[in-house]
Amino acid sequence: MSRKRDKRPRSYNSWMTLRLLGGLTPRTFLRRYWQKRPLFVRAALPAFRGVVDERALAALAARDDVESRLVERSGRRWNTAYGPFKSVSLKKINSTLLVSGVNLHVEAADQLLRRFDFVPQARLDDVMVSFATRGGGVGPHVDSYDVFLLQASGRRHWRVWGSNKKALEYLAETGDLLYLPPGWRHDGVALEPCFTYSIGFRAPRGAELGAAFLDWLHERGLPDAAYRDPRLEPTSRPAQIPREMIRFARTIMEKVKTSRTDASAVLGQYLTTPKPHVVFRPRRSQRTLARAEVQLDPKTQLLYSGRRFYLNGECVTVGKKDRALLKELADRRHLTGARLARAALADLVYDWHRAGYLRLKAMT
Ligand code: SIN
Numbered sequence: 001m002s003r004k005r006d007k008r009p010r011s012y013n014s015w016m017t018l019r020l021l022g023g024l025t026p027r028t029f030l031r032r033y034w035q036k037r038p039l040f041v042r043a044a045l046p047a048f049r050g051v052v053d054e055r056a057l058a059a060l061a062a063r064d065d066v067e068s069r070l071v072e073r074s075g076r077r078w079n080t081a082y083g084p085f086k087s088v089s090l091k092k093i094n095s096t097l098l099v100s101g102v103n104l105h106v107e108a109a110d111q112l113l114r115r116f117d118f119v120p121q122a123r124l125d126d127v128m129v130s131f132a133t134r135g136g137g138v139g140p141h142v143d144s145y146d147v148f149l150l151q152a153s154g155r156r157h158w159r160v161w162g163s164n165k166k167a168l169e170y171l172a173e174t175g176d177l178l179y180l181p182p183g184w185r186h187d188g189v190a191l192e193p194c195f196t197y198s199i200g201f202r203a204p205r206g207a208e209l210g211a212a213f214l215d216w217l218h219e220r221g222l223p224d225a226a227y228r229d230p231r232l233e234p235t236s237r238p239a240q241i242p243r244e245m246i247r248f249a250r251t252i253m254e255k256v257k258t259s260r261t262d263a264s265a266v267l268g269q270y271l272t273t274p275k276p277h278v279v280f281r282p283r284r285s286q287r288t289l290a291r292a293e294v295q296l297d298p299k300t301q302l303l304y305s306g307r308r309f310y311l312n313g314e315c316v317t318v319g320k321k322d323r324a325l326l327k328e329l330a331d332r333r334h335l336t337g338a339r340l341a342r343a344a345l346a347d348l349v350y351d352w353h354r355a356g357y358l359r360l361k362a363m364t
């Protein structure tokens, strides 16, 4: 059976991405650096000046649907407090305010995250923004995820330690980018008030996937068999679990068979389930689809595999003819409404609009 490859909607080799990676194509970057070694790119985004100022960052840190922390250094100690913070003073030296998931609330931060979508969306996590005063930083630490650290203003001195313990040193100025694979110890100290944007990646964890699999099994239901023991014999060790019962448990467990489709369903739901603090705001006003630009909400995760789509934790299927278009919406995260209306996807799109999963923006 021949498999038709989906048409790739756009090239990942745009000149902007090449500059972002210091002249490397995404393919070369992934082969040489991704999960292997750090890369420092001078002027990766030379015009980038950040998307939030101190006030906007403090306002986000005051919200209870936003994760934030405040780190203050005194000598070689770093003390952390967790938000929400009613008010934060960002005047004292040696302090840092960090806000996670800024891309969920500020569209320009979402656009920054999407610049890295030469990496599958399934791996993209969030944009964390930090503001530090002179001497500020979170202290030397190791992260378990890949991260791009983009300097938006001020200078930060980075030290990065590989397994041979020798420190690599970088002075990050506005527009510079430092890629770090998981497990590389690092420490960034602000030389003056500065903003740093961390574009972080996620990878499924075995234990979490296992838990998601169990939930999924629970929802799907297993053939229920009752334990029967008509040949039960008297026991002189009443606390001992009967062998027969263990055999029964094993037979039940062995009935759990999975296929590639099951794995993709568990993964699709796991990857697109909104994080606990994410809230979608339902929308009432309705624009006519045919005259609108459809744009996925930054909080929406829409992924696909084969004929199945996963939207914010739910599995969605559509007619064969509509799949290519929905894939295009998922890849690009926006699409002309008229194209979706023609493809008979209008009802679905209106439902998603009402749920707050996407926006219908006036065409410009
Ligand atoms: C920071 O922005 O201060 C910390 C980022 C990091 O080291 O992961």
Ligand code: CO
Pocket (backbone or CB within 6 Å): 141, 142, 143, 186
């Ligand atoms: Co870090």
